[in-house]
Amino acid sequence: MTAATAGNIIPYSHVDQLREAKRIIEHEATALRNLALELDARFCAAVDQISACTGSVVVTGIGKAGLIGQKIAATLSSTGTRSHFLHPAEAVHGDLGCLRPDDLVLILSNSGETEEVCRLLPVLQRLQIPIISFTATGHSTLAQASKVVIPLGRMREAGLHGLPPSTTTTAMLAIGDALALVLARLRGFSPQDFAVYHPAGSLGRKLTPVTDVMRTGDSLRVAHEHETVRAVFGQALNPARRVGAVMILDDHDKLSGLFTDSDLARILASHQEQKLDRPIREVMTQRPITIRPDAVLSEVVDLLAERKLSELPVVDESGAPVGMIDITDIIALMPQSLQLNATAAR
Incomplete structure (x- = not known):
């Protein structure tokens, strides 16, 4: 029996596990398809804002959204858009000093009411630094403070109880990838440019x-x-x-x-x-x-x-x-x- 054949034989006790896993993936895939259909001119406004930014795109968020923000910042940096991640809790303890007047801040928060994130908003407004946000709706505190809002919509998280961030963070990641890659194409970012930022590993070779x-x-x-x-x-x-x-x-x-x-x-x-x-x-x-x-x-x-x-x-x-x-x-x-x-x- 080959390894491939063995991998296709599923014990009866695992059937429910696989069925649940497939439901979770299909749930998130459906959410992404709906999100793609609902993207509108606000996405283009975000692209225009970032394209016109002469400083850095500073990405921030807390918890799971913050982890997604770190990946988005890394993707932006590797595709020709200067970017870095700023932890919101560290920001209010001195790291806000990294911001410059020509920067732009991208904030990820599904609720738009996260305490650590909302604490940043008055400071960013005083500094007149524009905000782009990924959040559920345009009615939250974060959305009201943003120059551009890309709404996720009211998404139900995956899984039996729908508690841990899953569908929403997947949606944030997809929008971040879309922003980075559209911007890369807009800037004429070439494979040769990409190679400059990826000299190591299999991809670098x-x-x-x-x-x-x-x-x-x-x-x-x-x-x-x-x-x-x-x-x-x-x-x-x-x-x-x-x-x-x-x-x-x-x-x-x-x-x-x-x-x-x-x-x-x-x-x-x-x-x-x-x-x-x-x-x-x-x-x-x-x-x-x-x-x-x-x-x-x-x-x-x-x-x-x-x-x-x-x-x-x-x-x-x-x-x-x-x-x-x-x-x-x-x-x-x-x-x-x-x-x-x-x-x-x-």
């Missing part, structure tokens, strides 16, 4: 710039298209690093072709040694597949796997070569999921 992994300088094999194959391969190589492809240049120093060790082996295997004394342009691969210097590692892996390549020239906008990607260099850098794709290209 996928977003590693090509310029960080390509071979350059003395590690490259470069020849002119008028040179013979024998002359090109008779040149001394840098013993430190072996590159299995020669980038061929035209009279304007632009990449015109690629010649690999495999191409040389085919000439010898077919007993066409006379081609060794012919210009390399006659036997090179013309117009080879290339990649731009601003690409990221995941793009490289996809291209290597799709086209079954082992080497990939990196060229600038003018078509001049600036480096070479060799599959042997990048396999160790990649997450396992990408290694499988790259290995398939070899």
Whole structure:
């Protein structure tokens, strides 16, 4: 019996547990669908406010809403909107000093009447710092103090008794994600920008710039298209690093072709040694597949796997070569999921 098969066999005693779990997830999913249908111009007003903010988006909330606020602040920061979390209890004990006149405060509170949150409102009003809030309705103390309110509506929490925050915090998280990602698109936030903020871990490796992994300088094999194959391969190589492809240049120093060790082996295997004394342009691969210097590692892996390549020239906008990607260099850098794709290209 496989592990997958074993995982599908459910003891009778667990049936009720799974049924309840599915009801909870479906309850929250329904709430999110309704929330999506009810989003209106107030969401766009929040996007406009944050987009125009020249300072930081300071996110605050208490309890479970505060934990969701921390995640929203992190998502905003990682997608190009300067943001940090401010604990409301710490705020009234001196941390309000972190606020600046050009900041904006995003407050999460389902009831809109939470004591720790409401205590901040007079101070924020005195400082003339605009407030955006995620709260149940537009009638609470928090809503009345906010410049923009994104209402959640009267949601019932999930579970038998509907007590712990669940549906409401899920809704807050979804709206926060929507805000962050809409803002990222509005700012033209690119995968390259994202890579700057995520240099570590599996995600960071996928977003590693090509310029960080390509071979350059003395590690490259470069020849002119008028040179013979024998002359090109008779040149001394840098013993430190072996590159299995020669980038061929035209009279304007632009990449015109690629010649690999495999191409040389085919000439010898077919007993066409006379081609060794012919210009390399006659036997090179013309117009080879290339990649731009601003690409990221995941793009490289996809291209290597799709086209079954082992080497990939990196060229600038003018078509001049600036480096070479060799599959042997990048396999160790990649997450396992990408290694499988790259290995398939070899």
